[in-house]
Amino acid sequence: MAKGTDDYIFFMCLEGAATFSHLGREASIEAGQAILLSSSDPHVIERAMSHHLFITIPKAALGPMAANADAALMTPMSCVGEKFLLLTSYVRLLMQEPNLAASELRWLAAKHIQDLVAVVVGATQDATEVAAGRGIRAARLRAIKADIESNLASGDVGSDALAGRHRVSARYIRKLFEGEGTSLSQFVLGRRLALVCSKLSDLRLAHRTIGAIAFDAGFGDLSTFNHAFRRHFGMTPSEARQSAAVHRASLEPGGRTGHARQSATGVAAA
Structure with a gap:
């Protein structure tokens, strides 16, 4: 690669291997290793079936944080x-x-x-x-x-x-x-409730009971689940499932919402 911007390039090899020619030196890294390059100087990268990640960072940003960055150029590092x-x-x-x-x-x-x-x-x-x-x-x-x-x-x-x-x-x-x-408990509760709500809206899971869906999401007590769901969403799980079913029906051909949407967007869709 030719001389370019004034950045550091942090190259991590995840699989395979790669060889670098840079600053008059040559270095090779393999899976589990990384190397730091300078984009302001010409460099050549040869990859042999390499799966990698590389990150470009302005020198003005990394330099003050890592005072030895220039000294680390072209030095293989172990990614462990x-x-x-x-x-x-x-x-x-x-x-x-x-x-x-x-x-x-x-x-x-x-x-x-x-x-x-x-x-x-x-x-x-x-x-x-x-x-x-x-x-x-x-x-x-x-x-x-x-x-x-x-x-x-x-x-x-x-x-x-x-x-x-x-x-x-x-x-x-x-x-x-x-x-x-x-808090951790509040975050976990919120994610479990969101998961249940998503599954209650899934037509493919219409045959499953609300209790089974709640247990699958990690709830161990239905009373606690029902109370938390209603407090979070302002409706019961049964009401949420019914609301999702009504919404789906309204979007089907012939449904009022579906018809209105078709009329409003028919010209654009055409």
Whole structure:
């Protein structure tokens, strides 16, 4: 690649291998390794069936945070340990985020990634403290939320279980959610209620009882579930299911809402 912008390129090899020619030197990395490049100097990358992630960060942003960044150029790094796991998992989760195009979210995500790369490359003490309260915190919280989403049905989403899986203290996890103005239990309850509500609207699950759907979402007591659902959505689960059925029927051909929508959009659709 020819000389380009004044950025750092953090290249992580997930599978396969890659060879780099840069700054008059040559280096190779394989799965589980990473390397830092400078986009302001010509470089060549040869990939051999490589599955990789690379992150471009302005030198003006990373330089003050990682004072030894230039010294780390073209030096293979081992992508093992908690810092790399946080970085790679956070980037992958962001790639699945549908609202990342929003300018504010994109700016925050960029700052978080800069924090994480700085810590991996070698952040200054001040930058490490900033990252702990910003990028590292955001990455951990997003990873924990993804874990909760994956394990809602199992019920294994208490602070102790999450702490064990993420190698942090239960108190730290509780603090993460308190920082968002909520609690772990409130977040889990909200996600379980949202899951049930979504399934009650699914025609393919119309044959399943509300109780079975609630149990599948991790609720262990129907009375508690019914009370929480009504308080959250302002209607009972049965009313929510009926409302979804009426809405679907209105959108079918011949339904009043469907007819009105067709009349209003017929010209545009044509």
